[in-house]
Amino acid sequence: MAEYNEKILDIKDLDITFKTTAGPVHAIRGIHIDVMKGETVAIVGESGSGKSVTMKAAMGILAKNAVVNSGTIEFTYTGDSGKKETVDILTKDKKWIRKNINGRRISMVFQDPMTSLDPTMNIGKQIMEGMIWHYDTPKEEAYAKAVKLLKEVGIEDAEKRMKNYPHQLSGGMRQRVVIAIALACDPDLLICDEPTTALDVTIQAKILELIKKVQKERGISVIYITHDLGVVAKVADYVNVMYAGKIVETGKINEVYYDPKHPYTWGLLSAMPDLDTDDERLYTIPGSPPNLLHEPPGDAFAARNRYALLADDKADPPMFKVTDTHYAATWLLDPRSPKIEMPGELKNRIERMKKEAENYGSKL
Numbered sequence: 033m034a035e036y037n038e039k040i041l042d043i044k045d046l047d048i049t050f051k052t053t054a055g056p057v058h059a060i061r062g063i064h065i066d067v068m069k070g071e072t073v074a075i076v077g078e079s080g081s082g083k084s085v086t087m088k089a090a091m092g093i094l095a096k097n098a099v100v101n102s103g104t105i106e107f108t109y110t111g112d113s114g115k116k117e118t119v120d121i122l123t124k125d126k127k128w129i130r131k132n133i134n135g136r137r138i139s140m141v142f143q144d145p146m147t148s149l150d151p152t153m154n155i156g157k158q159i160m161e162g163m164i165w166h167y168d169t170p171k172e173e174a175y176a177k178a179v180k181l182l183k184e185v186g187i188e189d190a191e192k193r194m195k196n197y198p199h200q201l202s203g204g205m206r207q208r209v210v211i212a213i214a215l216a217c218d219p220d221l222l223i224c225d226e227p228t229t230a231l232d233v234t235i236q237a238k239i240l241e242l243i244k245k246v247q248k249e250r251g252i253s254v255i256y257i258t259h260d261l262g263v264v265a266k267v268a269d270y271v272n273v274m275y276a277g278k279i280v281e282t283g284k285i286n287e288v289y290y291d292p293k294h295p296y297t298w299g300l301l302s303a304m305p306d307l308d309t310d311d312e313r314l315y316t317i318p319g320s321p322p323n324l325l326h327e328p329p330g331d332a333f334a335a336r337n338r339y340a341l342l343a344d345d346k347a348d349p350p351m352f353k354v355t356d357t358h359y360a361a362t363w364l365l366d367p368r369s370p371k372i373e374m375p376g377e378l379k380n381r382i383e384r385m386k387k388e389a390e391n392y393g394s395k396l
Contacts, residue, residue: 039108040220040253041067046089048104048277056099057324059085063103063275067253068223072258072266074285076300077274080321083257086274087223091138092121092129109137109220115342136166139214141227145206149198155182155209156194162216181212181254185242204235208242215246222247225257240266261304265289265385272355273297276322278331278348283358292359292374293352296336312395331363339364 048060060082067073074308075083088094090105091225104120111117121129142148150158161176161259169177175194182190185208197207207227214222224243228236243266247254258266264285271288273281281294292298299317319336322328328335334344343363351395352365364372373379 038069039066039233040069041090041108042106043086043090044106044107046086047101048085048089048094048103049099049101050095050138051097051099054090054326055325058279058327059324063274063277063279066277067255069220069252069253070247071267071270072247072254072256073270073272074268075272075274076258076261077270078321081164081274082277083274084225084343085226087140087255087257090121091134091136091140091223092124092126094146102186107138107221109271131166135162135219136217137219138223139217139219139223139303140223141207141210141214143225143229145210146198148210151198154195155201156170156348158196159209159213166217170212172288178212178216182209184215184246185209186210186238195304196287204231204239207231211239211242211246219252220252221253221255223257226259227256228260229262235392242265247277248318260311261289261300261375265389271292273300277288277324278332278361280333281360282351282360283354283360287355287358289330289385291354291358292378293358293365293372294333294362295364296373296377297337298358298374299336301381302375304381306381306384330359343369351374 043063043065046060046063050057050059061383063086065073066071074085076370077083080114080366081324082199085094089100097370100122103122105122106120108118118393120131140227149155156175157177159181160174163174163177164171179190179194182193187193187205187208201209205389222243227243230237240263257265258264262383268285272279272287273294275296281292281297286296289301296317299315302315303317305314322332322335330346331337331340331344331348334340337344343366349361349363351359353359354365363369363394
């Protein structure tokens, strides 16, 4: 694993509530995430756990009904003067963010390219738009760079494709165009929100390889938002497991995959399809995520946790240190708690994952 020493994104104690007609929804509850230059960080968890909201806050594109209760989102970049600058995105207005951050220094690849592409504009104009808006790039120069970007993301006959509209392209090609748009202004940080959800398996692999290739060539940082642990295993250096608006486990990829400590992480890993499992049915985590309109007391995962302790109903567990880079928020790590091991089938599965990783040379 590469060593990273320059922090570009530092999210501390982020706490967000959404005002709704039914009442306040406490969607993000004290999140800490940091991202180093050139690093790949994954945020995983079920739908509704707060993954996308966290990253929208980092881009300054939260919905109008969002209220930031506390926290800072510090982003470090090279300013127009050539000097390093650090800003707290939460203190900046939308106009400043749109001009200095969105698309220019932090770009986002959304999960559905059909909703993020303008159906009335050809893709050439959509790729050129950011360069012209942010840097006043002359049209001829922007056009040449857009063609080059299309080639870079693996689209053949790029000049011809510049004139196409989104509906004229396949799903995989549309996703490549979205990546080209995201890279147009040479951002420092690329946020990929479920970038392979709507694509078939072969195209998924190509898109992941493409993002890895671009990251290596440009030295940019990448954040993946996903519920697919298979994707995470292929690309991430660090993993943050989210549940009910809170990070419940964080660590290096091999720590979280080979030595998971939180019962929710056990459930996510057990629910991955595996041809060699002894289980007759695919494992599913029982129950449903809590309704944060009515925030549960204690640990939000307690109702679904078959290893829950009495303490889980009374108090939210703090982050317990496993190693210098590995932390988990579960009372099972408290020295006073009974010693509970991960399920036997998951232990066997992890051994198979280790062997597979050795054979294929993945991140794990």
